[in-house]
Amino acid sequence: MQEQTDPPGEPSPGLVSTAIQAITQHIRSEGLAPGDPLPSEAAMTRQLNVSRTVVREAFRSLSAMRLIDMSAGRRATVAKLDTGAMSMVIEHGITTQQISVQQVYDVRRTIEMRTVALAALRRTDQEAQAIAQSARLMHENFKSPEAVMEHDIAFHEAIAAASHNPVFSLIVTAFSGVTRRTWVIGWRTRSSDEDQLKMIKGHEDIADAILKGDPRLAAEHMAQHFDKSVKALLDAGIA
Amino acid sequence: MQEQTDPPGEPSPGLVSTAIQAITQHIRSEGLAPGDPLPSEAAMTRQLNVSRTVVREAFRSLSAMRLIDMSAGRRATVAKLDTGAMSMVIEHGITTQQISVQQVYDVRRTIEMRTVALAALRRTDQEAQAIAQSARLMHENFKSPEAVMEHDIAFHEAIAAASHNPVFSLIVTAFSGVTRRTWVIGWRTRSSDEDQLKMIKGHEDIADAILKGDPRLAAEHMAQHFDKSVKALLDAGIA
DNA sequence: CTCGAAAACCTGTATGACAGGTTGTTATTG
DNA sequence: CAATAACAACCTGTCATACAGGTTTTCGAG
Numbered sequence: 001m002q003e004q005t006d007p008p009g010e011p012s013p014g015l016v017s018t019a020i021q022a023i024t025q026h027i028r029s030e031g032l033a034p035g036d037p038l039p040s041e042a043a044m045t046r047q048l049n050v051s052r053t054v055v056r057e058a059f060r061s062l063s064a065m066r067l068i069d070m071s072a073g074r075r076a077t078v079a080k081l082d083t084g085a086m087s088m089v090i091e092h093g094i095t096t097q098q099i100s101v102q103q104v105y106d107v108r109r110t111i112e113m114r115t116v117a118l119a120a121l122r123r124t125d126q127e128a129q130a131i132a133q134s135a136r137l138m139h140e141n142f143k144s145p146e147a148v149m150e151h152d153i154a155f156h157e158a159i160a161a162a163s164h165n166p167v168f169s170l171i172v173t174a175f176s177g178v179t180r181r182t183w184v185i186g187w188r189t190r191s192s193d194e195d196q197l198k199m200i201k202g203h204e205d206i207a208d209a210i211l212k213g214d215p216r217l218a219a220e221h222m223a224q225h226f227d228k229s230v231k232a233l234l235d236a237g238i239a
Numbered sequence: 240m241q242e243q244t245d246p247p248g249e250p251s252p253g254l255v256s257t258a259i260q261a262i263t264q265h266i267r268s269e270g271l272a273p274g275d276p277l278p279s280e281a282a283m284t285r286q287l288n289v290s291r292t293v294v295r296e297a298f299r300s301l302s303a304m305r306l307i308d309m310s311a312g313r314r315a316t317v318a319k320l321d322t323g324a325m326s327m328v329i330e331h332g333i334t335t336q337q338i339s340v341q342q343v344y345d346v347r348r349t350i351e352m353r354t355v356a357l358a359a360l361r362r363t364d365q366e367a368q369a370i371a372q373s374a375r376l377m378h379e380n381f382k383s384p385e386a387v388m389e390h391d392i393a394f395h396e397a398i399a400a401a402s403h404n405p406v407f408s409l410i411v412t413a414f415s416g417v418t419r420r421t422w423v424i425g426w427r428t429r430s431s432d433e434d435q436l437k438m439i440k441g442h443e444d445i446a447d448a449i450l451k452g453d454p455r456l457a458a459e460h461m462a463q464h465f466d467k468s469v470k471a472l473l474d475a476g477i478a
Numbered sequence: 479c480t481c482g483a484a485a486a487c488c489t490g491t492a493t494g495a496c497a498g499g500t501t502g503t504t505a506t507t508g
Numbered sequence: 509c510a511a512t513a514a515c516a517a518c519c520t521g522t523c524a525t526a527c528a529g530g531t532t533t534t535c536g537a538g
Contacts, residue, residue: 015522016299024327028334040488051523053292056489060255060296061303065324067331072489073530081337085304085324088263089409092306095267098320099405107406110353111346166338167346170328171410254491279519290492295520311520312499481538488531493524500519507512 015050019058022048024067027078034080038068081166086174094178101238102230104178109226111171112156116206116222117215119162127162128211134158135203142193142200149183155203159210186232199228254289258297261287263306266317273319277307320405325413333417340477341469343417348465350410351395355445355461356454358401366401367450373397374442381432381439388422394442398449425471438467 023038032038039047044055063070066084070076093099119127134155141147153176160172190196202225209218262277271277278286283294302309305323309315332338358366373394380386392415399411429435441464448457 020303024331024334027331033335034337042488053522053524057296057299059489061300064259064300065304065327067327070489071530073487073532075488075531078335079331081328081332081335085328088304088306089320089324090406092263092266092318093320093405093409095263096272096317096320098273103404103406106404107350107410110350114349165342165345166332167329167342170332171346281519292491292493298520309520310499312501312518314519479538481536483536484534486531486533488529490528490530492526492528495523497521497523498519499521501517503514503516505512505514508510 015048015054016057016061019044019048019050019055020061023058023062032078034078036078037075038077040075081170083170083173083176086170087177090174091177094181101178101182101233104175105226105230105233108172108175109223109230111168112159112226113219113222115160115163115165115168115172116210116218118165118168119159120210120213120215120218122164123162123210123213127158128207131155131158131162131210132204132207135200135207138200138203139197142196145184145187148187148200149180152183152203153179155207159206162210182233182238185236185238186229189232189235202228254287254293255296255300258283258287258289258293259300262297262301271317273317275317276314277316279314320409322409322412322415325409326416329413330416333420340417340421340472343414344465344469344472347411347414348462348469350407351398351465352458352461354399354402354404354407354411355449355457357404357407358398359449359452359454359457361403362401362449362452366397367446370394370397370401370449371443371446374439374446377439377442378436381435384423384426387426387439388419391422391442392418394446398445401449421472421477424475424477425468428471428474438464441467 023044026032026039030036038059041052041055041059044058045052048055059068059070059076062068063076064085066079066082068076069079090099090104094101094104119131123131134151137151138148138155141151157169157173157176160169163169187196190199202221205221206218206225209215209221262283265271265278269275277298280291280294280298283297284291287294298307298309298315301307302315303324305318305321307315308318329338329343333340333343358370362370373390376390377387377394380390395418396408396412396415399408402408426435429438441460444460445457445464448454448460
């Protein structure tokens with residue numbers, strides 16, 4: 001193979017990168033939507049005049065970023081928007097200590113001050129119910145930290161969803177992984193049942209404000225929530 | 240190969256995913272920092288009892304997300320924080336019409352209202368200079384839309400950098416690709432030199448406020464800037 | 479026309495081979 | 509002895525081939 005003249009213009013950034021570009025370019029130029037099938041590996045192999053190895057690594061890379069879905073036997077398809085890659089980047093930043101937990105919380109605060117206000121304005125009744133439901137489940141399971149945490153995360157993601165802007169959802173969800181790793185630390189600083197219930201009450205206040213459709217009040221409660229959370233982490237000595 | 244018993248516990252999400260996890264796990268457990276070398280493909284092959292094909296696809300996937308750096312002959316190394324993956328996700332969302340340009344701008348506005356305030360508070364003199372410099376270059380080259388756009392993008396990235404929170408930088412930079420595809424549209428709606436210079440003046444106002452260290456004023460100018468930009472896009476009929 | 483089995487196609491994984499880049503070692507030379 | 513040049517060992521990049529097992533298409537039997 002490889003008889004095709006490859007114009008000696010570029011310094012060749014590697015065949016795989018080229019293949020990745022070719023695939024994304026295909027999605028763009030064909031105007032593919034989520035669920036639409038991509039060319040088979042064999043077809044791509046012919047089109048690009050490279051080995052299947054190269055094409056496969058390209059497909060696999062896009063799959064790792066969750067831009068496409070792959071499964072045995074079937075052709076790859078365009079994927080729905082997914083947090084996969086973004087959360088891996090954030091986690092990588094955290095584990096290699098290039099970003100701190102506190103910095104993530106600052107970004108979360110910035111974003112969620114907005115999502116909560118948007119949610120108060122745009123939420124459907126069903127979304128308001130889902131948000132309130134998460135808060136309620138936090139309350140009901142407050143003896144089980146694990147459960148409280150999962151409902152807490154669901155609470156924030158539900159608010160982001162109710163903002164009706166998928167980019168906000170994407171970012172908030174990407175941070176959930178970090179939250180899962182630090183949440184318990186903050187919880188432990190609230191030693192008494194009273195403190196813990198007060199924290200949960202904060203969530204119920206937010207849910208109420210969203211239900212009432214009051215963006216200012218919702219944002220205010222969210223700000224307090226974050227201020228307390230960050231303080232809890234700082235008290236616990238998180239950098 | 241493959242004699243090793245793989246415990247029939249999990250429903251096997253694919254060998255490559257497992258390998259990816261093993262590698263990231265290695266980074267975590269060894270506490271690797273950017274630049275540190277990873278095990279060779281051969282070593283990973285032995286450790287995981289899978290073929291080199293699988294290990295290679297795993298490495299390549301992480302490389303595509305820019306979590307590791309690869310180059311011929313050398314072993315892969317842990318990568319510095321990079322926007323690569325994030326911008327691909329955003330671009331994918333845009334090209335498959337799962338998110339709109341306006342939604343991206345709403346997120347940008349939310350984030351940059353914060354970065355500009357932080358920049359006003361935390362910028363070094365050098366950073367303030369870089370920001371002002373970008374605004375000045377926009378002004379000087381205002382006859383060349385391409386140049387104005389690149390300096391505009393650099394302007395916003397410089398502000399994010401001056402916020403001293405790499406997560407903000409990450410997100411703002413990830414959006415630059417989208418900006419590059421839509422910027423010209425907004426520019427065209429400002430038909431007269433006067434309109435165009437007024438838009439550039441907005442940037443200089445922001446730079447001044449940051450130089451003065453006035454976060455409220457900086458945020459105010461940034462808000463105006465975004466409102467006008469969004470209006471320009473809407474006038475041009477961007478969904 | 480319906481249904482089911484075979485054929486054709488596709489992805490997942492393994493193996494082996496070789497080119498070319500990188501690094502550490504060793505032997506040569508001044 | 510020190511500097512250096514040649515070499516060996518190792519590593520990644522790419523290709524070809526093979527086969528197992530899943531999925532879709534086709535087509536013939538009823």
